[in-house]
Amino acid sequence: MDDSMYQQNDSAEHHQPSGIKRWLYTTNHKDIGTLYLGFSLLMLFVGGAMAMVIRAELFQPGLQLVEPNFFNQMTTVHGLIMVFGAVMPAFVGLANWMIPLMIGAPDMALPRMNNWSFWILPFAFAILIGSLFMEGGGPNFGWTFYAPLSTTYSNDNTALFVFSVHIMGISSIMGAINVIVTIFNLRAPGMTLMKMPMFVWTWLITAFLLIAVMPVLAGTVTMVLTDKYFGTSFFDAMGGGDPVMFQHIFWFFGHPEVYIMILPAFGIISTIIPTFSRKQLFGYHSMVYATVSIAFLSFIVWAHHMFTTGMPLAAELFFMYSTMLISVPTGVKIFNWVATMWRGSLSFEVPMLFAIAFIVLFTIGGFSGLMLAITPADFQYHDTYFVVAHFHYVLVTGALFSIIAAVYFWLPKWTGHMFNIRLAKTHFWLSLISVNVLFFPMHFVGLAGMPRRIADYALQFADFNMIISLGGFAFGLSQLLFVWCVVQCFRGGEKVPAKVWDGAEGLEWQVPSPAPYHTFATPPEVK
Amino acid sequence: MSQHRPLLKRLIITSVLMFGFAFALVPLYDVFCQVTGLNGKPSMEKAKVSESVDHTQQVAVDFLTHAKEGAPFKVTTESRRLTVNIGEMNKVSFIASNLSDKDRVFQAVPSVSPGLAAQYLHKVQCFCFEQQPLKANEKIEMTLLFYVDEALPAEIEEMTLSYTLFDITDKI
Numbered sequence: 001m002d003d004s005m006y007q008q009n010d011s012a013e014h015h016q017p018s019g020i021k022r023w024l025y026t027t028n029h030k031d032i033g034t035l036y037l038g039f040s041l042l043m044l045f046v047g048g049a050m051a052m053v054i055r056a057e058l059f060q061p062g063l064q065l066v067e068p069n070f071f072n073q074m075t076t077v078h079g080l081i082m083v084f085g086a087v088m089p090a091f092v093g094l095a096n097w098m099i100p101l102m103i104g105a106p107d108m109a110l111p112r113m114n115n116w117s118f119w120i121l122p123f124a125f126a127i128l129i130g131s132l133f134m135e136g137g138g139p140n141f142g143w144t145f146y147a148p149l150s151t152t153y154s155n156d157n158t159a160l161f162v163f164s165v166h167i168m169g170i171s172s173i174m175g176a177i178n179v180i181v182t183i184f185n186l187r188a189p190g191m192t193l194m195k196m197p198m199f200v201w202t203w204l205i206t207a208f209l210l211i212a213v214m215p216v217l218a219g220t221v222t223m224v225l226t227d228k229y230f231g232t233s234f235f236d237a238m239g240g241g242d243p244v245m246f247q248h249i250f251w252f253f254g255h256p257e258v259y260i261m262i263l264p265a266f267g268i269i270s271t272i273i274p275t276f277s278r279k280q281l282f283g284y285h286s287m288v289y290a291t292v293s294i295a296f297l298s299f300i301v302w303a304h305h306m307f308t309t310g311m312p313l314a315a316e317l318f319f320m321y322s323t324m325l326i327s328v329p330t331g332v333k334i335f336n337w338v339a340t341m342w343r344g345s346l347s348f349e350v351p352m353l354f355a356i357a358f359i360v361l362f363t364i365g366g367f368s369g370l371m372l373a374i375t376p377a378d379f380q381y382h383d384t385y386f387v388v389a390h391f392h393y394v395l396v397t398g399a400l401f402s403i404i405a406a407v408y409f410w411l412p413k414w415t416g417h418m419f420n421i422r423l424a425k426t427h428f429w430l431s432l433i434s435v436n437v438l439f440f441p442m443h444f445v446g447l448a449g450m451p452r453r454i455a456d457y458a459l460q461f462a463d464f465n466m467i468i469s470l471g472g473f474a475f476g477l478s479q480l481l482f483v484w485c486v487v488q489c490f491r492g493g494e495k496v497p498a499k500v501w502d503g504a505e506g507l508e509w510q511v512p513s514p515a516p517y518h519t520f521a522t523p524p525e526v527k
Numbered sequence: 528m529s530q531h532r533p534l535l536k537r538l539i540i541t542s543v544l545m546f547g548f549a550f551a552l553v554p555l556y557d558v559f560c561q562v563t564g565l566n567g568k569p570s571m572e573k574a575k576v577s578e579s580v581d582h583t584q585q586v587a588v589d590f591l592t593h594a595k596e597g598a599p600f601k602v603t604t605e606s607r608r609l610t611v612n613i614g615e616m617n618k619v620s621f622i623a624s625n626l627s628d629k630d631r632v633f634q635a636v637p638s639v640s641p642g643l644a645a646q647y648l649h650k651v652q653c654f655c656f657e658q659q660p661l662k663a664n665e666k667i668e669m670t671l672l673f674y675v676d677e678a679l680p681a682e683i684e685e686m687t688l689s690y691t692l693f694d695i696t697d698k699i
Contacts, residue, residue, distance in 0.1 A: 177538045181531050215542050219549025238693040245556045
């Protein structure tokens with residue numbers, strides 16, 4: 001058997017093209033995972049540069065650096081890039097790398113589709129970013145592209161925005177299909193569903209959410225396209241349409257979308273916390289059921305984004321209570337993580353630091369979400385910086401911190417080297433402090449009434465905005481340390497054993513470090 | 528590959544169906560709003576005349592008109608606010624003028640706020656039932672006949688009937 005395995009490896013290496021073709025033609029899940037992660041890191045910096053433009057303009061009241069129209073393009077494209085270009089591809093990249101290793105599969109189930117789903121992404125973002133440099137400029141209606149801003153009042157490049165969202169959607173759907181087929185068909189013998197690692201579970205549910213709502217997003221942008229260019233009236237009252245209906249259809253996609261961006265994060269944290277607490281995850285079953293209930297509830301809460309559109313009282317109450325209900329399964333998760341750490345033999349390696357920061361800061365974002373869910377209070381908070389503070393706490397200190405934690409956790413497995421721990425810890429502490437300087441004061445200016453998405457603000461917000469901008473610049477610069485740390489780790493460093501972390505469990509730690517190009521050609525036995 | 532095909536097929540079909548579902552949401556939304564009367568869209572059908580008048584209960588009705596951006600019309604009324612008896616027929620006169628030098632046609636689209644009140648405001652005659660052709664710089668008088676249903680919940684003490692004017696000359 002050993003002989004045949006070696007032969008297989010040999011023949012695979014013979015067929016492997018080198019240079020750029022290796023990456024263009026690759027169907028290897030590890031290569032594609034690396035491509036996804038590299039691409040999302042690049043997009044993180046492109047979107048981050050746009051955030052720096054926004055914060056530089058808001059450093060002082062008045063207009064200094066950019067035109068309001070360009071400012072609006074920056075907020076729009078920053079949002080689109082961070083959601084569809086940074087967070088989602090990073091999770092897909094982690095799924096590609098880790099799911100086959102975690103379930104003992106030789107590769108993803110549909111490797112050619114896997115190659116395709118990655119390689120259409122750069123085109124989507126080239127179209128989107130390219131529109132910024134064209135006459136008329138890029139999209140300027142916010143990443144939520146509410147009608148009639150995106151139909152009646154948008155510029156002629158809106159078609160480019162629509163097509164790039166179509167391509168992103170197709171890419172996500174193909175990625176999700178691949179994940180589901182892999183998990184259902186390629187699990188190692190003995191790995192029942194309830195023995196799967198939490199990361200695999202959360203990704204399975206995320207993939208179902210993606211298949212359910214990404215097509216709805218594609219439908220929404222298609223309606224915007226035909227309304228704008230082909231004379232239909234889905235969202236135009238003149239032709240019998242309804243602009244409020246846009247918001248209903250958009251948020252029917254949009255709310256499950258926010259769980260698409262946080263469920264894999266829950267899986268990552270549920271992997272890291274037990275490792276460095278040297279205990280089993282507390283309440284594995286309740287974790288699985290909590291994830292399923294969050295996914296289910298995400299479909300019946302969408303109108304909490306629309307409390308101020310003049311819904312009747314009954315609807316406002318329904319969406320308020322159903323939204324608050326989500327805090328129950330989420331609370332179960334937070335409780336389980338804390339209970340896992342309780343009386344564990346804790347050690348504070350870099351992934352663990354990010355994971356603990358995730359729990360604390362994500363909970364802050366969860367609580368501000370609860371405040372926003374209170375309908376009468378939301379009339380005050382709606383469209384202010386309080387909302388901006390809320391979703392950045394859940395997306396930056398939530399999703400992004402979990403991605404960084406995951407990269408530090410599995411980077412030694414990918415490269416075979418330990419990263420520079422001192423540098424990584426510096427990165428952590430700088431990020432932790434600056435991210436709070438950046439986002440925490442946004443709560444205050446938001447409660448005091450500073451509206452979001454506007455290039456200027458009233459004078460009384462000047463001091464806080466200067467502090468926020470300084471935090472923003474510091475957070476942006478701190479991420480350069482992350483890149484440095486990752487690049488260094490690829491180049492070399494202290495060799496690590498197969499089981500990098502002594503408390504780690506799972507099949508991925510049974511393969512050598514760095515993980516060979518082909519793993520689990522014969523499926524492992526799971527007891 | 529062959530072992531994956533059935534599942535793959537089902538997942539692709541689901542994605543296509545969900546794409547269709549986005550479009551199915553459009554008629555579903557209209558049906559939902561019609562059944563529940565939630566979105567303030569008043570009926571565009573001629574209502575029957577009410578049979579009785581309740582002199583004890585009154586409700587204030589405000590009238591608003593505004594032309595959509597670029598629509599060269601103005602519609603005004605002398606009675607901006609009426610306090611009406613429940614069930615009593617009321618007549619309101621509106622003056623519509625074409626501000627441009629060309630013959631135009633407009634369509635008025637009514638909306639009632641609060642949304643729940645829409646189903647209790649019955650229009651027996653309304654200029655919004657028809658398209659209104661106006662010659663260049665022409666002024667015409669138009670009539671609205673309406674009454675408020677007896678079933679109006681007591682907590683609604685005032686309502687607003689708003690008309691948005693659309694220029695539909697090019698769309699006929």
